[in-house]
Amino acid sequence: MKIIRLLLCLTLLSLANVSHAQRPDNYPPDRTDVVIDRTNLPIVWLEVDHAMILRDEYITARMKIIDNGAGNLNYGDTIAHPGQHIDYNGYIALRYRGNTSFSQSDKKPYSIRPLDKPLEEGGTKKKVKLLGMGKDNKWALLAPYSDKSMMRDLLAFEISRPWMDYTPQGRYCEVYLDGIYYGVYILSEVVSKGKQRLNLDDPGTADDALTGGYLLEADQNEGFTIQSRYLPVSSTGEQLPCYVHYQYDTPDYEDMVMVQIQYIRARVSEMEDVMASWYYRDPVRGYRNYIDVESFADFQLSMELSHNVDGYRKSSKFFKRRDSEGPRFKMAIWDFNIAFGNCWKYENYKTDTWIYQTNDILYQNGETVLIPFWWYRLNNDPYYQRVIKDRWFQYRRNNVSYERLAAKLDSMAEVLTIYDAEHRNSQAWPRWGVRVWPNYYVASDLRDEISYLKNWIKDRLDWMDEQLEYYSRHPRGDADGDENVNISDVTVILDYLLTGNSDEVDLTAGDCNLDGNCDIQDVMLLIDYALNGTWHY
DSSP states (O other), X not given: OHHHHHHHHHHHHHHHHHHHHOOTTOOOOSXXXXXOSEESSOEEEEEOTTXXXXXXXXXXXXXXXXXXXXXXXXXXXXXXXXTOOEEEEEEEEEEEOOSHHHHTXXXXXXXXXEBSSOGGGTOOBOOEEETTXXXXXXXXXXXXXXXXXXXXXXXXXXXXXXXXXXXXXXXXXXXXXXXXXXXXXXXXXXXXXXXXXXXXXXXXXSHHHHTOOEEEEEEOSOSSEEEOSSOOBOTTSOBOSOOOEEEEEESOGGGOOHHHHHHHHHHHHXXXXXXXXXXXXXXXXXXXXXXXXXXXXXXXXXXXXXXOTXXXXXXXXXXXXXXXXXXXXXXXXXXXXXXXXXXXXXXXXXXXXXXXXXXXXXXXXXXXXXXXXXXXXXTTOHHHHHHHHHHHHHHHXXXXXXXXXXXXHHHHHHHHHTTSHHHHHHHXXXXXXXXXXXXXXXXSSHHHHHHHHHHHXXXXXXXXXXXXXXXXXXXXXXXXXXXXXXXXXXXHHHHHHHHOXXXXXXXXXXXXXXXXXXXXXXXXXXXXXXXXXXXXX
16 A cells, blocks of 8 residues: 555656646647737747657757748638748757746747757758748747736847847747647747857867857856856845856857866856956956956846846856957847846836846845856946946937837837737737736736836836936037026027037937937927926927
C-alpha cells in the first residue's frame, strides 16, 4: 500500500511539473471559436499536429505566413481567396520562451528557428527574411498579455532605434496554432549576432580575433554564467548580499573554447574592477576605457523613460566587438512588456523615481536579481551625468516629444483596430476590466488603456525634464531670451515666420510643443500661456 501511495505521489508530482512547464493542449485561449475573415495584419499558421510544445527543447513544426503587403488585406479562408502572397512556408524549430512572460501569462510567447528540414531528419537552421525584416535564423513571437495595449515593446523599440547600434524590429501579426486562433502576436527580431542584427564576428582564439565578438546579458543565475565579484548596492552605496550574474548569450558557453571564456571573463572583471576603484572617474585610467559612454547613457534613458522594473538587471544585454572595431562594451535593449506604468510591484507605476536606484525596494521585497553596482557608480560621476543630460536634450528635441509618442500610440491603435484584430484578440483572451499580473491600472478597453499610457508618459517626461535640467538651457517659450515668457516672445516668433530671419529668436525655446519646429502652433501655445500661465499641449 505504501508503494502504491508513493507511486501515486510521484505521478501527481510529475503531472504538476508538466503543467507548470508545458501542457499537452498547448495553452489554448479561453475561446477557441474565433476566426479571421479579413485582416490588415499578416496571418501566421503554426502546425505541430497536436504535439506538446516544450519549454526548454525545440520540436519540429510547420509555419506558413500570409502577407499581401502594406495596404492590402489578408484573408483567413485561403480556399475562397487563393493566390495570396506567402511570406514563408516551411519547417521551423519551435519552443516556448520567456521567464515571467511565460510563467505569469496565459498567452505564451515562442522562439522560432526556420529549418531546412525536420529536426528528426537532421534539420539545421536557415536564415530567412520574415515580413520585410532582415534575413536571420533567430526569431520570436512575442505574446502581449499583461501589456493589454500590446504596444509597450514596439514603443520602446521606436524610442531607442535612432540612438543605439541595434534595436530589434517587430511586426504585428495574428496567429493560429493547429487551427485554433491564438490572437495578436508580435513577430520580432531578437538581439543576436547576424549581419542584419548586431553583426558580430565569431571570436577567434588569438590576437585581435580573440577580443570579439561577445554578447552577454545581466539576468538570472541560470546555466553557465559570469558571477560578479562585486555585490549590488543600495541607493546610498551600501552593499546588498546578493550576487549579480552575466549570462553567455553569443557564442553559447558550450560553443566556446577555454581561451575565449577566460578572455571575456577577464574583460568583464577588469571593467568591474575599474568601476569599483577610487580612480574610476579618471578620463585616462577609468571606466571610459571599458564602456561606450553614450551607448550606456542611451540604454539608461530607455530604461528610465519607460520606468522598466526589469531594467539593468534582467534581459540587459551588452556586447563587445573586436578591439580593432571598438574595444568598449555597448548596450542593447529588450523586454518592456511590464514597463511604462504597467506594474504595481516595487512601485514601478510611479513617474517620479529613478529605476537605477530601486535595489532597496527590490531587496526588501525578496528579490535576489538586483542591479549591478556600476550603474550606481556611473550615476555618481559628474561627467556621466553631463552625458545623460546632453543625450536627454537630444532625445527631447527629436523623437521623444510627447506629441510624437502620443501619435505613435494612436498609429499603433489604428493598426490594431481598423480591421478588428484587437477585438478578435479580446474575444480569444477576454481580459479588459480584469487585473492581470502585474497590472497597476485596470483599463476597461483599449481606448482607456491608451489614455492611461499617454497620461503616464506625459507625467514621466515632465519629471525627467525637471531632473535632467531640460528647460534650464532653453526655457520653454522664452524665444527672445529676456528670461521672461510673455507676449513679446510671440512677436519675435511671428517676425521669424514672416521674414525667415532667425537672428532675434531662439528657435529651440520657441518650440513650445517640442515637435522639433518653431511654427504657428507654438504661437498659439504661447498666447494661451501668456493668458493663463499654464502650458496646455
